[in-house]
Amino acid sequence: MFLPVIMSGGAGSRLWPVSRETLPKPFIELPDGGTLLQKTLQRAASLDGVERVLTVTNKEYYFLTRDEYQVTGTPVAHDYLLEPVGRNTAPAVAAAARYAGGKYGEDTVLLVLPADHLIGNQETFSKAVAAATELARNGWLVTFGVEPVRPETGYGYIESGEKIGKTDAHKVARFVEKPDLQTAKEYIASGRFTWNSGMFCFTAGNMIAALREFAPEVLTSVEQTLQGSNPEITPVVLNEEIFALSPDISIDYAVMERSSKVAVIGADFDWSDIGSWSALAELVKPDARGNRINGETLLVDVDNCYIQSESRIVAGIGLDNLLVVDTPDALLVAHQSRAQDVKAVVKQLKLKSHATANYHRKVHRPWGTYTVLEEGNNFKIKRIEVKPGASLSLQMHHHRSEHWIVVSGMAKVVNGERELLVNKNESTYIPAGHKHRLENPGVLDLVMIEVQSGEYLGEDDIVRFQDNYGRVP
Template sequence: MILPVIMAGGSGSRLWPLSRQLFPKQFLNLHGDSTMLQSTVARLDGIDHQPPLIICNEEHRFVVAEQLRSAQLKHGQILLEPVGRNTAPAIALAAFNAINQEQDPLLLVLAADHVIQNTQAFIDAVQQAQQLASHNKLVTFGIKPTTPETGYGYIKASESNTLFAQVEQFVEKPDLATAQDYLNQGNYFWNSGMFMFKASVFLKELKQHRPDIYNACQSAMNNTTSDLDFIRIDKTAFELCPDDSIDYAVMEKTSHAMVVPMDASWSDIGSWSALWEIEDKDDNGNVSHGDTISVGTTNSYINAQDKLVTTVGLDNVVIVETKDAILVADKSEVQQVKDIVNVLKTEKRSEVSEHREVYRPWGKYDSLDNGQRFKVKRITVKPGARLSTQMHHHRAEHWIVVAGTAKVIKDKEAVFLTENQSTYIPVGSVHSLENPGMVDLELIEVQSGGYLGEDDIVRFDDKYGRD
């Protein structure tokens, strides 16, 4: 039986400002009607498989769970990485998890942030790989190149125009002339980062070629805890694990690697220009999302999230507007967006890690305004959800309900508030907020005090297991 393993980690800096550290591209709706994670799970429908295992960062766990729940997508467990250690350790965790449950499935390893427009071609390739993996081969999926792409690594196959072939070599990202030569030869494929193999076969190869990774992951999986749908591994053991990709750790060293060509209109959406290439364009070659007006503008990507964006006389540009940041770039230079992100990190700006609108397991909040001693938020609480019982040392809060019903517990006294009603939470008061209704609770929160950081929260009780 196939066990899909969907790797949903990573911070995705190349699509800033939409992609942020706490809300990277796999959770965004960039192509089609679903998020990239949701689309990855949904395209498995044509394959006979177990509920997929999702691997993600600890800080993304509630986003993953909510996106799967809201799209009514069946899934298995969600395995949490306390720190990022690249793809080889992540896959090893999935393999050990299966073996520990006395299973040895065929692991279908997929990234959560790829676009595949031809689902049937994807399914056909998976079925071809299944036959090879069942006979103890380690299969990688090679994308048939359509252009001399310099942004991808390549796989050299022993043959071309076949359903599968022996892997002869993995090749680093080439220059343009070399990429054109690969395209002309016909037996080179883009490295998709998708794989299939038995859990036991992968672990055997990993133990042979990278015993340090094998031992660290085995140790981490020997001490796991579960809460809700989440599997937590031993953080101390996993922190000792080396950082390495599956390509370097196993695939380039094994003598059992096979490649299955895939022609499925695939893209890893590695830049804004890559997204422009796969999107539908108007007569002027523009891709536009949101409230936009363009005059004399051609061959451009314009994404307006919150405001009207207008352009005049531009060509070959990318403009992305969010509530708290705007990117304007030449489309041919968008790989340099990562340099902007590095500057933001150096300056320790919040825009690198989170949006103005922040998602929580109970709902979300939008930071509307702030000053030296105040902050204003719009808070949305889902039906039946409840914030933790908490207290603040440095701030007081005013809550004004604008829609729905709120149950507020303040120093053990409960009160129900409806639209246009309000309450005051003084400094040091132990309090909680709950939505007992059937529709979203919307309220405006005004914080005031000498320190307004999110770390000024002392939690006494939290249904979501947060510290």
């Protein structure tokens, strides 16, 4: 069996303010309207022999991931492994190998694809995967090396060793860390180095054996997390108490750099990990002055800038070589040469516990979305959208009351001891301390305005009594 494994997670802090903890890089909308996660699924499903895809992601992203896949209409079956906490790629790969080996057999070939990569040339990609699959069936752990097009300091590198038989693959001589600029130039000049793409191919059994030899503590912890789970039921949620104790280590460090059976295949296809705003800007065609624009702008004497705006017009005068990214609640302005340093902003925001490090104004939930429209002392106004057939948890708030006004659709409401239907242009009031629930019984989206009032309006003022999405302990 051939099974693509999509690894979806990571905050993508260098793409702040669009990428945030609750909506990381794989889910952000690209200039063409698609997302990296959608494109990864479509790319995997287009490979020969693919009938199922295994996705490893955080349990907080499960419903969002499922919705993203549904949008594509891709006709493949899905397995899910849900991580309770992030523990780097070695535990994730170990879980995928152990799960797939147990369910489909240890000779199953796994193709590990990070969900935040953008790849062109599907035909060339398919040929590289076919070659990697053949090597994997012959006992190799295979990685894909991307031909460098510039001296990049943001990527790791792979040095190729001797050629493997009559194939186009080489044994890996060594993996090297992200170099400084001069070292990167020397690597490219030598002709022996490729960028480390972070994509891998191997059989489940060979990876399990390598983990047992080089990282037994990773394999043991993952095997314990999977004990008692039923592989026939998806998603499989990994045991939080045990998984949190797994070593926080990448698969590169844990296995690939230690094994003598690692091969590298040249990746001749277009590849980018969209690791910064500079990389994302390259997806937009430049105008006559080198500006790349995604949104509405008015520019006077502006050159070589990337400007993105979701809703407002951005006016610029006398600018050169800047990044400008405008969202409803945060604005980024940076010199293009400092694109890699955006993650330092996120670090500072987290130190200050600033909400924009984690949340957008529009927040995705399993049942739909809510958008904060306005807030101030003792009040907050939200726009809530509930998908057909979905419902919020049965819940209660200690410190706030809520007034619900239906804008479109129909709401089924539990308010204390009462159950009622609230139609368009009607409303209901939920006093603090009342158990309540909101449900959309219709076939169209339910849209409503929620007005909160109280001395404390934090999202953690919630007591859940029952929930359809597993959020009640």
